[in-house]
Each structure stands twice: as structure tokens, then as C-alpha cells.
Amino acid sequence: MKIGILQTGHAPDQLIDTAGDYDQMFRTLLDGHGxxxxxxAVLDGIFPSGPEAxxxxxxxxSKFGVYEDHDWIPPLENLIRDINAQALPMVGICFGHQIIAQALGGTVEKYSGGWAVGRVKYDQDGQELALNAWHQDQVMTLPEGARVLAGNEFCKNGVLAYGDTIWTLQPxxxxxxxxxxxxxxxxxRGVVPDDILDRARDDLHGPLNSHTIAAFMAEFLKKERI
Known part of the structure; x- marks a missing residue:
């Protein structure tokens, strides 16, 4: 199965050699699933020919906001709507979570409650889900038909689903x-308040559910749809 990665941001230059760029991180996360x-790299103006690619x-x-004035955001929103119209599976992470919501009629804003950084816990049907987060923007108004699958007091719309073909995640x-x-x-440093960064750094040793989410993402992308 061919997965098109729509890359909307780059990792900091000084970290790419050790961690890889954002697309490589997803290749690593989903390695072994075939x-x-x-x-x-849509942020650099590189787009697929269409949903069928x-x-x-x-x-x-991405470090960018979905509501910012960048020339690549409107065509990305058009592509999202075309993918949705063709009922192809689509997953969005952080900026991806937000841009899908915006493209389908929701709203995204800079959250007045501040930043979520580092290991964050989400409630998913009474079960705890721990993942690393890095965001201030949030989906504030849901598009028609969106369902909330998980969240917390800080970020109520942490995981969203749209029908059987779109699944998105804020962390x-x-x-x-x-x-x-x-x-x-x-x-x-200099962007996020130091007390938030320091607390996040001190809690980075805690366990994460990244492998569980990776397995779910793979299953979601591959499952048969009528």
C-alpha cells in the first residue's frame, strides 16, 4: 500500500542528522507494516497530481499555523477535500489534525490556555493514552460530522474521526x-514559557503509547472499506 506523506514542516536543521525530518519520523514509526x-513537501510547493497518487x-x-497566510495552505485544503470526496483513508497529526478540521469547515485558534509540551495524557473511552505533544493551536469548533474519540481538560478535541476514512490526532x-x-x-526557549518547558523535560522519562498508536494508524490506513 502506497502512503503519500504531505509534509507541512521541517525539523530544526540541527536535529535532522540525528532524528531525521518529519516525514522520516513517520516512516520509522510505521516501519514493519508493509x-x-x-x-x-507541500510547504515547499511540491504537491501530488491528485488524490489518486x-x-x-x-x-x-508543522511550526506554522493553519490560519496563517501561506500560499501552500489553500491548495492543501483543496487536496484534503478531494481526498475526502474520494473516500481515501487519511491521517492527520498535529498541524495535520488542525488543517483537516479547517478544510472541512471547523475552526482552529491559538488556545488562550497556552501550550502543551512533552508527555501528555488523554482519555480515550476511560483508558489513558500518553503521547508527546507540542502545540498551542487547537481545533476549537468541529466540522460537521466530526466525532471526538479522545481528549483531556486542556485539549478536548484531541482525537477526531470523520466517517470511516479520516482519523486525526493532536499530539x-x-x-x-x-x-x-x-x-x-x-x-x-524564548517561545514557550520556561516553566512549561522545564516541567516537560523533567517528565520525558515516562512511558508512551506511541507503538499502540502506530499499530492503530497502520490498521486504519489498510483496512478494507466498502
Whole structure:
């Protein structure tokens, strides 16, 4: 199965050699599930010919806001709507989670409650899900037909589903804790309040459910749909 990765951001230059860029992180996360990957760096103006260029789609995270004025965001939203219209499977992570919601009629805003950084716990049907997060923006108004699958008091719309073909997640299952530790120092200081960064750094040793989410993502992308 061919998965098209729509890359909407780049990892900091000083971390790429050790951690890889954002598309590589997803290739690593989903390794062993039988996928073939093709990356389209949409933030650099590189787009697929259309939804038919892949069997399923994945949209990465980004340092940009979905509501910002970038020339690649409107065509990305059009592509999202075309993928949805063709009922192809699509997964969105962080920025991907937000841009899908915006493209389908929801709203995304800079959350007045501040930042979520590092290991965060989400409630999914009474079960705890721990993943690394890095965001201030949130999906505030749901598109028509979106279902909330998981969240917490800080981020109520943490996991969304649309019908049987779209599944999106606000945190980052692809972010390993060492990468978050480096991200705190390279991209966090001076942007995110130090007390939030320090608490996040001190809690990075905790267990994560990234492998569980990776298995779910693979199953979701591959499952047969009528």
C-alpha cells in the first residue's frame, strides 16, 4: 500500500542528522507494516497530481499555523477535500489534525490556555493514552460530522474521526522523547514559557503509547472499506 506523506514542516536543521525530518519520523514509526511511502513537501510547493497518487494519505506536523497566510495552505485544503470526496483513508497529526478540521469547515485558534509540551495524557473511552505533544493551536469548533474519540481538560478535541476514512490526532506519536528534549532547547526557549518547558523535560522519562498508536494508524490506513 502506497502512503503519500504531505509534509507541512521541517525539523530544526540541527536535529535532522540525528532524528531525521518529519516525514522520516513517520516512516520509522510505521516501519514493519508493509507500506511504501512517497513524500510531498507541500510547504515547499511540491504537491501530488491528485488524490489518486497514493492509496492513503498522512499529513505531518508543522511550526506554522493553519490560519496563517501561506500560499501552500489553500491548495492543501483543496487536496484534503478531494481526498475526502474520494473516500481515501487519511491521517492527520498535529498541524495535520488542525488543517483537516479547517478544510472541512471547523475552526482552529491559538488556545488562550497556552501550550502543551512533552508527555501528555488523554482519555480515550476511560483508558489513558500518553503521547508527546507540542502545540498551542487547537481545533476549537468541529466540522460537521466530526466525532471526538479522545481528549483531556486542556485539549478536548484531541482525537477526531470523520466517517470511516479520516482519523486525526493532536499530539505526536512520531516524536521520541530524546527529540522532544532537543526540541525544547532548539525551538522552545524564548517561545514557550520556561516553566512549561522545564516541567516537560523533567517528565520525558515516562512511558508512551506511541507503538499502540502506530499499530492503530497502520490498521486504519489498510483496512478494507466498502
Amino acid at each position: 507500506f511504501e511511502f512517497k513524500t510531498y 497514493a492509496d492513503g494519505w498522512l499529513i505531518t506536523g 505526536h506519536p512520531e516524536f521520541a522523547s530524546p527529540f522532544v528534549a532537543d526540541l525544547i532547547e532548539t525551538r522552545g
